[in-house]
Amino acid sequence: MNGLTPVNTPATPDFPGWIPWTEQQWQEWLSRSRLYNRRLTELHNAGDFETRNEYINARSTHWGRLKEWLKVLSYGKCWFSEVRDLYSHYDVEHFRPKAKSKSTDGTERDAYWWLAFDYTNYRLCGNVGNRKKGNWFPLRVGSLVSSFQTQNEESEEPYLLDPADADDVSLISFDEEGKAVPSPGATEWETMRVEETIKRLKLNEHNDLAEARRKVWLDVSTEIDEYLKHKARCNNGGNPVAREKVRAHCVNIRNMTLPNAELSSVARWCVMFRNDPQLSRLVA
Template sequence: MRYIDLHGSGGPKDATGATDTAWLAEAQALMQQLVAAPDKAARDVLIDANDELWGRLRDWLLRLSHDKCWYSEARDLFSVLEVEHYRPKKRCKRISKGAISDGYWWLSFDWSNYRLCGKVGNAKKGDFFPLATGSPVATYNGPSILNEIPLLLDPACPGDPDLLSFNEDGACCPHADADQFTKLRVTTTAVRLNLNHGRLRKARQRVWARCWQLIEDCRALAQQLNQAVGPAERERLNQKKEELRRMIRPESEFSAVAKDCLMKSNLGWVRSLAAG
């Protein structure tokens, strides 16, 4: 997971990069209809009848993440990445087998509530949106969503992606020094978004192994250079460092894994490379 600057993006853009005013006007009109609806049943019908609206923002959301899932950083060219609602729209489950409450219907057509998610993770998340014990619960014209304390990490929240860590086996996990609440948020997110799915773990494992091999290659080449070896070895060293730089760029698949691998090295130049 890497931070996606959704809220600083300026809102939906069309293919030319201009603000999609037509989409915004349609979303606003539907919001007014939701507010005027007599009950939940009528709201649900309205939401279902217009579910293509958020799908029209898929290409824009893809551009923000370099065509990657916002949660897993996977780029799947064969299956469709889905536009999901971070806060569920029609109904909401706070605990796995608990009662179902009304969803965040007033955010159904709010682009700031949209995230891009792989189908496997989105199916597992479903209507689940747990809050910390004692957290206020947002309602329309009541407490704001800004007062809530979600347990699910949000790729559009600046501090959340940095709470995730990875290991050489490709597992997604909390940092070793994380406090109990952070551990709860990370483990809840990993389970509910299926972030330790077998294929994801294997893909992360390959990225980690490649990073580690490059670090070891660079270490060996640097030792050779200390023995006054020629420019060919220096060029090889520079090429391997450049590959490491590419692996941690936002457009690279599983770049957060590569960055975490570099940050866990005990070599100063490697950690400096990861820090940019």
């Protein structure tokens, strides 16, 4: 994943900037979700899976209404690629697929239809990655598998990294060539997850995205070099001009690593790559 930023999806909408709705409108959305879920359960229990899936697809505008909220949570950035426009138009994608779930070998199983109208299963994704992902959601061999009868999604071991999970976000890093790579120290399973996610979401295959990362890395690296140069001049005695330059470059570095900046994770990795404690404090 291309610079995933941890996103704290709230359990309730009681925080600033949640969504430009009134409380009544939000409750109406939740009420409609419950209504849809009851109908899905009826269709599922009747064994009419085809109609169940058609029912979900015919109501895609329901989750589409939350797109602006999802954009607020990520400062307008795609949750997977961490860019705004470069990864194409946004989709409200279901992290766990709603119709069919496809494994690494192409085999399919029934998906997580009961999460079709559950906003905690929504992620904001540019359609470059979402089109490639499709129904892809394989689990580790031997993983528990959640079902409608036994819903235990938290116990599953999926390949796909989740941008709303801070632990998953920490598994991916970047290099000076603009490539997404496994973080140093990743285990074999963690490395497999990162590599499969990168491939499935076209996080390196999309050339413009890799080039944008490379440019961010270069820009941050240039700022760091200037910061270190002027800092060295300050250490040799009083130099107000050099001190002002140091402050200016500190601000530039910090701004590129803030969550609201595009590809801020790339910028943070560039800083960490220098392995300089004083630089690291700039982005703490």
